[in-house]
Amino acid sequence: MIPGLAWAWLAFFLGVWGLGERLGERTVPTLLLAYAPPVLLLLPTLLILVLALWHARVSRRALLPALLTLALWPLYAGLVWNTPQANPTDAITLLTYNLAGATQGRPERLAAEIRAADADIVTLQETEGVDVDLTRELLALLPEYEHAQAAESRELLTLSRFPVVGTRAVTLPETTRIFLVTTLNTPQGKLTVINVHFSTVLVSRVLQGQVGPTQSRREAQLDILRRETAGLERVIVAGDFNTPPRGVMYRDLQRMFSGAWAEAGGGLGWTFPSASPALRIDHIFSRGLRPVRAEVLDAGGSDHRAVRAVLTWEG
Incomplete structure (x- = not known):
């Protein structure tokens, strides 16, 4: 038996x-x-x-x-194991972090976590705040960063030590979410950073037969991302993709970009939920920059764990 x-x-x-x-x-x-x-x-x-x-x-x-x-x-x-490499002199460090609207950590704690990560670029999601003006407080606590945020939505915020030379929102169909596209002027030239928060796959809705709208929205979001990055030689796409490292959508992302965790991470890289992680749904992808190091930070003041990656320029 x-x-x-x-x-x-x-x-x-x-x-x-x-x-x-x-x-x-x-x-x-x-x-x-x-x-x-x-x-x-x-x-x-x-x-x-x-x-x-x-x-x-x-x-x-x-x-x-x-x-x-x-x-x-x-x-x-999703276990991967890569040997950590030394940080090149021209390396860029990026942090992506879903802040959960400061519902699980005060802005002071979140700002301290961001500063401790010592990142050149920070892509933040769910920054609209529930009981506080999270964006305003973060900017006051992190004056060393320039910032980009769209008038259409306060849900995404990008911080940068490099000069911000342009930013725009890309509206997404059938949702209030956007992609935040920011152009930075780095010592190596222009760099496009796209801050994303893909629609969530809620199992409860799937079991109720409501998967169609969510599925079509996510497919449309991926198509828009493909269009927005077409022809860009140097681009970083980072955020909460609500997508584990399996399935059709993740394979499409891998075809389009280099994955920081797949190429430079070590371990399972689970990011959600932060207290007892069981899924890796927060990612950093790039084109024209090669990941040399990636790590998931310890649990902080959010229901997600932050992901930090070091990337070096190609070509």
Whole structure:
């Protein structure tokens, strides 16, 4: 019985992984598979392994599929391992951080976290504030940064040690969210930074059959991002993508850009929820700049963890 269970679980595990990876957002079931926290598959895997070890005399054949499933799980969960490189002299450090509207941390705490990260560029999401004027207080607490924010929305804020030479909002269909496109004048030339906050995939709405509108909005947002970055040689796209490192949308992002975590991170890189992370949905992507280091910072005053990356210029 146990060997059959172990082999069946391995087949199920591979099926979940394959369908979530290849089909992802195209159907409701595979969307749920792609966006499910990887720990949901780890717990049954450990249970089957314990059963196989407990009954090793009669179930030794179960050890192979159980161990194989356990060995494959880190890859399914998004584990990467890159050797950290020394920071080049022309490196740019970028921090992306969803502040959750200062509902879990005061502006003073959030500003201290941002300053401690010592980033040249900071892309912030959910900066409209709930009980405080978060943008105003952050700018007062971080006078060393220039800033960019659109009149259309206070939900995104970009900070920069480099001069800001232009900024504009890109409106997104069927939502109040925007992309904030900022042009910076760096010592190496012009750099475009796009601060993003993609629409959220809410499992409750998916289960209620309301996946269509969210799916179409996210596809439209990706198409707009593709259009906005077409022809740009040097661009950084960073923010809360609400997208784990699986599925069709993430593959499209990988084709368009270099992923900081995939190329320079170490570990699982989970960012949400901050207290007990189970998903990596905050990302830093680039074109024309090569990631040399990436890290997820410790839990702070938000429900997300911040991601920090060091990038160097290509060409």
